[in-house]
Amino acid sequence: MDNANLMRLGRKAEEQEYTKRRFKFSAFDFTNYIVFIIIALIVILPMWKVIVDSMNSVGVYQFRFWPENFTLDGYRTIFTTRKLFRPFMNSVVTTVAGTFLGLALSTLGGYVLNQYDMPGRSAMSMFLMITMVFTGGMIPEYLVMKQLGLVDSMWILVVKHGINVYNLVLMKNFFEGIPVSLIEAAKIDGCSAMGIFFRIVLPLSKAALASIGLMYAVTIWNDYSTVQIYITNPDQVNFQYMLRVMIMDGDTPTTAYKVSQDTLYYASIICAILPFMVAYPFLQKYFVKGVNAGAVKE
Amino acid sequence: MSIFGKKPVETLSNGSQVNQKSLKMRIWNNRGFYLMFLPVAIFVLLVYYWPMLGIRYAFYSYKLKNIHWVGMGNFVKLFSEPDFWQSFTNTLELSIIKLLLNTFAAVLISVFLNEMKNMFMKKTIQTIIYLPHFMSYAVVAAIFTLFLSPSSTGFVNETMKEWGFLSSSIDFLHSKSLWRPIFYLINMWKETGWGTVIFLATLSGINPELYEAADIDGATRLQKIMHVTLPALSNTIIVVLILNMAKVLNMFEPVFVLYNSRVYDVSDVISTYVYRKTFLTAIPDYGYSTAVGLFKSVVGCILMLICNQASKKVRGRGIM
Numbered sequence: 001m002d003n004a005n006l007m008r009l010g011r012k013a014e015e016q017e018y019t020k021r022r023f024k025f026s027a028f029d030f031t032n033y034i035v036f037i038i039i040a041l042i043v044i045l046p047m048w049k050v051i052v053d054s055m056n057s058v059g060v061y062q063f064r065f066w067p068e069n070f071t072l073d074g075y076r077t078i079f080t081t082r083k084l085f086r087p088f089m090n091s092v093v094t095t096v097a098g099t100f101l102g103l104a105l106s107t108l109g110g111y112v113l114n115q116y117d118m119p120g121r122s123a124m125s126m127f128l129m130i131t132m133v134f135t136g137g138m139i140p141e142y143l144v145m146k147q148l149g150l151v152d153s154m155w156i157l158v159v160k161h162g163i164n165v166y167n168l169v170l171m172k173n174f175f176e177g178i179p180v181s182l183i184e185a186a187k188i189d190g191c192s193a194m195g196i197f198f199r200i201v202l203p204l205s206k207a208a209l210a211s212i213g214l215m216y217a218v219t220i221w222n223d224y225s226t227v228q229i230y231i232t233n234p235d236q237v238n239f240q241y242m243l244r245v246m247i248m249d250g251d252t253p254t255t256a257y258k259v260s261q262d263t264l265y266y267a268s269i270i271c272a273i274l275p276f277m278v279a280y281p282f283l284q285k286y287f288v289k290g291v292n293a294g295a296v297k298e
Numbered sequence: 299m300s301i302f303g304k305k306p307v308e309t310l311s312n313g314s315q316v317n318q319k320s321l322k323m324r325i326w327n328n329r330g331f332y333l334m335f336l337p338v339a340i341f342v343l344l345v346y347y348w349p350m351l352g353i354r355y356a357f358y359s360y361k362l363k364n365i366h367w368v369g370m371g372n373f374v375k376l377f378s379e380p381d382f383w384q385s386f387t388n389t390l391e392l393s394i395i396k397l398l399l400n401t402f403a404a405v406l407i408s409v410f411l412n413e414m415k416n417m418f419m420k421k422t423i424q425t426i427i428y429l430p431h432f433m434s435y436a437v438v439a440a441i442f443t444l445f446l447s448p449s450s451t452g453f454v455n456e457t458m459k460e461w462g463f464l465s466s467s468i469d470f471l472h473s474k475s476l477w478r479p480i481f482y483l484i485n486m487w488k489e490t491g492w493g494t495v496i497f498l499a500t501l502s503g504i505n506p507e508l509y510e511a512a513d514i515d516g517a518t519r520l521q522k523i524m525h526v527t528l529p530a531l532s533n534t535i536i537v538v539l540i541l542n543m544a545k546v547l548n549m550f551e552p553v554f555v556l557y558n559s560r561v562y563d564v565s566d567v568i569s570t571y572v573y574r575k576t577f578l579t580a581i582p583d584y585g586y587s588t589a590v591g592l593f594k595s596v597v598g599c600i601l602m603l604i605c606n607q608a609s610k611k612v613r614g615r616g617i618m
Contacts, residue, residue, distance in 0.1 A: 136349025
């Protein structure tokens with residue numbers, strides 16, 4: 001065999017070795033897959049059991065992949081019983097209102113904090129930052145809300161989450177990524193500060209608005225402790241509170257309903273996570289989008 | 299020279315011109331922005347600053363409408379209360395162990411998820427393990443209360459009886475010895491997935507040349523994890539731990555949704571103690587509750603300063 005042939009053979013062997021190493025599905029990979037499938041199942045299976053049992057007319061302890069005696073009575077009960085439906089609507093109303101208020105205030109604040117030639121800008125941002133470090137605490141806050149007449153009212157949820165300084169800063173970072181040239185061009189065309197805000201800045205920030213809006217919505221929808229602290233009137237509580245009272249304190253006259261207690265409980269759990277479960281695929285996308293958009297600067 | 303509307307202009311040495319408006323002029327020009335900031339300022343004053351004034355009640359006795367000065371009286375009472383010290387040590391123990399467990403699990407999962415080559419699989423698993431983060435503590439507590447319940451439909455008890463591990467049902471959440479492990483497990487179930495976000499972001503920033511170099515030197519997968527991946531993560535791990543240490547005393551909801559009067563000894567934390575003293579007492583002393591809150595904030599502040607120092611030592615800059 002001559003030298004050239006030898007070299008060719010050698011190179012071929014090298015290539016084969018390389019391919020083998022790249023695409024080798026080792027024992028390590030195999031174990032890794034198995035372990036992660038188990039982890040995913042640990043997360044998914046409890047939720048699956050909740051979904052199945054919410055549609056099963058008798059409470060069973062066993063894990064089933066599909067309801068044995070299918071029924072939607074659990075959900076029907078929630079949406080036809082005033083005691084349960086009222087909290088659900090309270091949750092919807094406060095979440096929608098709070099999200100809009102939160103978005104309005106954080107876009108306004110974030111936009112103003114970006115005006116670097118405005119006198120007093122750093123004082124204003126200091127004014128906001130201080131609240132991230134110092135707070136009055138649970139009791140002084142309660143006393144203030146009492147004076148404002150918000151104790152025993154569901155609007156406490158809107159007021160308390162109406163402004164989140166962290167979200168405001170995220171919004172400001174996002175606005176910083178909008179090209180200055182666009183705003184300059186609008187200014188030259190005679191657009192006012194308000195006009196620039198509504199016609200240029202906001203339409204360009206849809207991704208950030210979606211992701212920050214979802215952050216507000218999840219916070220308000222999921223808030224249980226505020227209701228626990230401030231509200232005792234059963235007409236004003238939200239669904240999270242109702243769920244907790246129902247399951248932990250067993251405070252349900254289940255005999256009044258035509259479904260088994262467990263079916264009702266599991267259906268309530270599903271209702272308490274339903275809105276975000278529906279929004280989750282979008283939420284994840286917008287979360288990533290918003291964060292990336294905020295990070296890139298001109 | 300300068301008449302209305304004409305801007306006074308300063309010429310720099312290089313010939314370019316800079317607007318030199320008077321302060322009054324600049325304020326007037328930005329009037330729209332001040333107006334836009336007004337609602338934000340009102341809200342922040344109302345929700346954040348006004349309650350800060352209420353901190354003064356820590357030095358008063360405040361029962362019903364009756365407010366009078368007691369000086370350090372509330373703090374003297376506080377320090378002699380065994381229930382308070384119980385809640386203080388519980389808070390430190392519960393939240394620090396929770397923090398360490400969650401961080402450890404998140405690091406472990408991120409490192410091995412990073413080894414997964416199939417992108418579809420990786421994305422799917424990420425999507426799944428992020429899910430529980432978006433459920434409220436009330437929902438998570440509800441799910442696990444039902445699963446762990448000693449009734450005939452409690453999944454854990456009945457399954458373990460069926461498999462012969464148990465002879466009679468255990469009331470998990472009412473048991474002093476089992477409450478804490480269950481608390482840690484439930485918190486790991488809920489927050490570990492979301493905790494990986496920051497570590498995975500760090501891992502995606504590792505220079506691939508480092509892995510190629512390790513390949514050429516003949517390193518195995520585990521060696522690459524030990525000598526490339528983990529060192530790259532160490533800084534992030536320290537940052538996460540330090541940032542969270544500063545707020546370990548704030549824990550309320552995770553405990554509140556799971557605890558009950560039978561396990562106060564092992565589960566009562568400062569915030570739940572304040573809650574009970576204020577809202578479950580017939581005639582609450584708001585002054586005393588505020589004092590507990592103030593003490594918590596002061597200790598929290600000290601912890602934050604310590605963490606800031608630690609952060610400066612480790613990374614050369616503070617956390618703020």
